[in-house]
Amino acid sequence: MSLYAARELQKVYDGRTVLDLPELSIADGGMVALLGPNGAGKTTLLHILAFLLRPSSGQLRFKDQPVAFQAGSLHQLRRQVVLVEQQPILFSTSVAKNVAFGLKLRGLKRHDINRRVDESLSMVGMRAFASANGRHLSGGETQRVAIARAIACRPQVILLDEPTSNVDIENRMAIETIMGDIRDAGRSSIIFCTHDVSQAARLTDMRLHLAGGRLNGADYENTFQAGVHHEGEQCWGRIGRRFRFPLPPTSEAVVRVAVNPRLIEITAESPSPDKRATNRGRVIRMDEEMDGVRLMVDVGLPLVVILSCQAYRAADFRIGDTVCVRCPSEALSLL
């Protein structure tokens, strides 16, 4: 069963389309990451998925049922989905009462409420703060209590808007662990926004990339604006001063291009006899990913290249190595 299915979903503000999804499908269970730069439409999409924002047009189905945004009776649907905002706010009362809020609305008995509040706060490591005033917590603690408040309701879906963007490393680790625990418990699906590609790779097996309000395919995290110039028949894209790559024919002067990091060719020596298509760079970072290794290569801009474990072992790259990078046409998508 599909958890969410959207068709021709659009959100327009003052004539500007901030979200435009011809089709979107998110399966039930597990964890999904929404990746994309600022202004990509991630928060707008989360608010629509939380039934807090009415789309300008299009259809959204939740658990195979159409969502009637205009009906005004969305609170029954909202009780199945809880959104934790990027900078969550706690009601001006105790932490325990904050966590109990959604449970009271659902008509639970007092001893059940107390038990669930206790369980949820323990899960996020905030049990000792139960009687503290919600306003006196730090950003990381507030984020954890907000997650506990969502967990306590045991919704079908928990939506997290950049849950670790405003917290220190300790709270970030704690929140990632909590997210993993929720996934492992299997009670709720999680959909979260992040800028952090490696975090998305660590936690999820489904990643959706948004740019300019549109989905641009999974794993297209190298999204850039490139200048276009022509040399004879060949069309070239250039980003910054030195990164260039062949483009399919286009009459535009500037294009937005996504480079699939799994299809970039990277070698110690030039992989192509055509020097014009080859860019030299330095490996500046390496991270382990679920099914490979993620390299950050400085080619005048930070370019992500993902190698399979086998290819990585064969190439034996080290941090600081000078490498040659080529973007074949099948790695490029014009957005």
Added chain:
Amino acid sequence: MNFFFDSLFSALQLVFAADPELMVIVGLSLRVSLTSTLIAGLLGVPLGFVIGFNSFRGKRVVITLLNTLLALPTVVIGLMVYTFISRRGALGALNLLYTPNAIVIGQVILIIPVITALTIAALSRIDDRYRRTALTLGADQFQTALVVLREARFGIVAAAVAAFGRVISEIGISMMLGGNARGFTRTMTTAMALEYDKGEFVLAVGLGIVLLTISLGMNTLLNYFQGRYAE
């Protein structure tokens, strides 16, 4: 200067001796003003909430009108209500003129715009995340409104205190609709005006001290609760 201090000293004696006439005047003033504030609060807070919480065409015009009504002179309200409740008026048969109820009616009209406008202002300062958080946790529209109302409670209590301060210190409505009848509709401000006319400053100064003390007490209480619970 001696005259001022003599009057002040005599007035303090009157206050500490709980002079019966002074007590009747103070009691009536408090009763009328608290009743007006309560009724205006019951009408003005929900009205402010409906205007502040919803988006509709002409909302800014409504808020501008309300802000204009804040400057409504008490004598204008006195005249307006008088035309309705005088013997020849539409409500003349109810015999409201020159009763405490007449003062209450006038004062309610005076402070509904105060409470409504200040409630709207208090709501506008409440972070919209409170509304979204209540909704996403499963609250319906009414429950969400209660959450927002709770977060705006200090602003709304401040609105009520401001409205109370306005009515307990007004004179036009009390004089025109109450008539300043001794022991029946004589409030602190009308009594002060009368004593001034008579050249008797002791009771007037005594009432002034009580008026300021009440106002100080109300604001001290408000600040105490804001300091204690708003942090």
